[in-house]
Amino acid sequence: MVAVGCSSGGGSGAIGNGESATAKKGPVKPGGTVTIAEVGSQPDFIFPFAPATNQNGYNANLTQPLWPYLVYAGDGAQSVVNKEKSLFSSLVYSNGDKRITITLKSWNWSDGQPVTSRDFTFVYNLLKANASNWNAHLVGLFPEDVTSVSTPDAHTVVLDLTQAYNPDFYTDDVLSTIPLVPQHAWDKTSATGAVGDYDTTAAGAKAVYAYLQQEGAKTTDFTTDPLWQVVDGPWKLSEFRSNGYYSYVANKGYSGSPKATLDKVVFSPFTTDTPEINALRSGSSLDVASLPLNDIKQAQALTSSGYSITSVPIPGVAEIQPNLYNSEVGALLRQLYIRQAMEYLIDRTQIVDKVYNGYADPGNGPVPVKAAGAWASPLEKSGGPYPYDPAKAKSLLQAHGWKVTPGGTTTCASPGTGPAQCGEGISAGQALTFNLVYSSGRATTDVQNAAIKSSEAQAGITVNLKSEPFNTLISTIGTCTASSHPASSCGWQLAEFGYEPYSLYPNGTGYFDTGGNGNSGGYSDPEMDQLIKATEYGSSTTVFSQYEDYAAQQLPWLWLPLREGILVYRTKLQGVVPLNPFSAGQDFEDWAYTS
The missing domain is CATH 3.40.190.10 (Periplasmic binding protein-like II)
Known part of the structure; x- marks a missing residue:
């Protein structure tokens, strides 16, 4: 970016x-x-x-100027839908917000063919058959939540949904992830095969999608493959x-x-x-x-x-993602009090002032205060639930059975599941030692993480640092859950990707909900799921603040300042x-x- x-x-x-x-x-x-x-x-x-395994956000930067999204987010500095650059001329919600009527603009593809509602059904059919292998997929939403798609004419699409949604959420966060692509040029299963209507069957849609993903990975052919020359x-x-x-x-x-x-x-x-x-x-x-x-x-x-x-x-949130199912430290990171202690030891105010010269979001929770201030709750605006407080961090650990050794190694002195013990899966003498891998290339990130390593040591928490190129980082870190543990792709412990970008409606969908495509560490909490769903279905600012404050307090991620x-x-x-x-x-x- x-x-x-x-x-x-x-x-x-x-x-x-x-x-x-x-x-x-x-x-x-x-x-x-x-x-x-x-x-x-x-x-x-x-x-x-892109495939679900490819989380390289720079790919969207490459493709958006070629195939813009149906709903184009952002108009200058304004956090609004850009109607001029969007592919729709109107979006009408009806039937209690369970039906969306989309009227497409009269645009052409670069080869002169018109952009039509058939291009939308092509995208829908491909994703319906392959949603689990789409890296922007929001589980349970498009296309699973569509009961029917009809095309009354060449420029009209009618979506009937399984239930009513908050139109702000659905427009801003769902329809803004969907580009239209040229059915008349891409509906094929091989380079030499003819274009057809293969996408209209599940088997055909899978074959087309597999072919396009295969071709999409051939970087040497990006400018020569005829597929990628047809743009809108x-x-x-x-x-x-x-x-x-x-x-x-x-x-x-x-x-x-x-x-x-x-x-x-x-x-x-x-x-x-x-x-x-x-x-x-x-x-x-x-x-x-x-x-x-x-x-x-x-x-x-x-x-x-x-x-x-x-x-x-930047409209996004910087974070350290904990792997809650790592075989060595997952049991530690699943304890909320340990994540709380670690957050209390991150001096976010000092990082903003000394590392970023004041040019950073404070990183107080799941919603950026500077780039999405209209959504930020009073709790976040006032500094968040975990301001820097080493004394509280030490007290939390001591209250849960740890022998705290500032500047040394803090170890579990009272194993067990009682209220004053270390917690399930934590053994006697186990140390609070973690490996943090982060994206290399920025000197300020190195300085920030060195500061975090130093401040965590005040409570005897050891953080071992390792930086590597972003592409290497995302290729070696898989999504980890209870069922995937202890797969080799889940060997990481703490990961810092830089930041996670947000769309116009920053409600955490895909990041903090169970099974979310950006939920790499396997966080799962029924109350969090319920609160996120409430923001998807209703437009109450009170409900949004309830979600935001709960997420800030529960620490699915450790919050960091965002430069x-x-x-x-x-x-x-x-x-x-x-x-x-x-x-x-x-x-x-x-x-x-x-x-």
């Missing part, structure tokens, strides 16, 4: 507020190329419905290299608005922050980049070199800010150079 959102932040006078940068800077100069720095992971899959978004992929370099050119057949002014957008990969900031300082061809927060003092020099800078909060991005962009590049916080800043059709 380049950066997301827009607001002013903490420390440098050179960093402005993206809201004020929307004014026109001068006449637009058609054409030109923008080069964007991308630090960390690179995309590795192009079919928009504003851009077409023109280059893709093994090192993560890729580029787009404008789709001349794009039906939507606005149409691209730029000729080309290039993503240039950097493995870490250091070469990126060196490239910016050298006056290279980089036009858009993220300024590492540990290099915030460079802001003034960059503004003097023709760049503008703005802080950008803001510091977006650096050429001053003559218009339309970059306010950046859309929910499209990963992929709205390049809004950008243009000024003369």
Whole structure:
């Protein structure tokens, strides 16, 4: 992700507020190329419905400009549906919110064929037969919750659902995960086979899906495979290299608005922050980049070199995910009091101030305060249920039968399941020692985790750190549950992915519900499931706050501050800010150079 959102932040006078940068800077100069720095992971899959085992969020960044979602989330800095860029012209809920009538816009695919309701049924049929192998699948929701799909005409789709949903939730969090794809070009089971209506049977849908997923993993064919040349978004992929370099050119057949002014957008990969900031300082061809927060003092020099800078909060939550079913430490992490003690020992306020120079969400719970402030409860806004308090952490452990050794190794002195004992599955002498694996590439993440390691040691909790590239991290960490324990893919103990992105309605679906596709650590709690369902079915802000506060207190994850991005962009590049916080800043059709 380049950066997301827009607001002013903490420390440098050179960093402005993206809201004020929307004014026109001068006449637009058609054409030109923008080069964007991308630090960390690179995309590795192009079919928009990646396998459940592929959790690389950068793939969505790659595909959204090619195949936009039915409901396009985010309009500039506003947390709303972008009706101009969405594929629907109207969404009407009826029959007590159990029926949705979708009217599609009169758009064309890049090969001139119309986008129709048949493209929607193609997506529905593929997902109905393959939902368990779709990485964005929300268990129990689309397509399982659809009782029937009808298409009265070429631009109308009627969905009948099993029950009534909160329209805000269903539109913002479900329909916003569904792109339309070209049935007339993709409904085939082999490269040499003819296009047909294979998706209309379960067996055919499985065969088509398997073929498209197979082709979607062939990175060397991203720009040559005829499948991926048929798009309905504003851009077409023109280059893709093994090192993560890729580029787009404008789709001349794009039906939507606005149409691209730029000729080309290039993503240039950097493995870490250091070469990126060196490239910016050298006056290279980089036009858009993220300024590492540990290099915030460079802001003034960059503004003097023709760049503008703005802080950008990210709509998501940073976390350490505990593996509740790890064979060595799962029994420890299943104890809420141990997770509470660990959270009390994370000095989030100090991390925000010292590591991120004030440019970070405080990380007080499951809803970001800065990027989703309208949803944040009073509890989260006031600091959350677990402010930094080493004394409380030590007392909690001592009250549950632990011999606390600050700066040493805390061990279980009273095994058993009584109220003053360590808990089920914990043996006498067992130590509070954990391995934390996290995504490499950012110096601030290294500093943050070193600080956490140091502060946890105040109560004798040992945290061993290991960093590895994001793609390596997600490929080795599987979803762990009671039934999968002790599978080899569940050998991890604590994992920090960076952050988990949220859609417009941040209710935890897929993350904290039992079996959720983002619930890697196997957290399961009937009350949590019930509260999440309540937010899906009803629109009461009271119910949402009940869910939010319960999740904050129950710690399915350990909450961490979430850094803001510091977006650096050429001053003559218009339309970059306010950046859309929910499209990963992929709205390049809004950008243009000024003369």
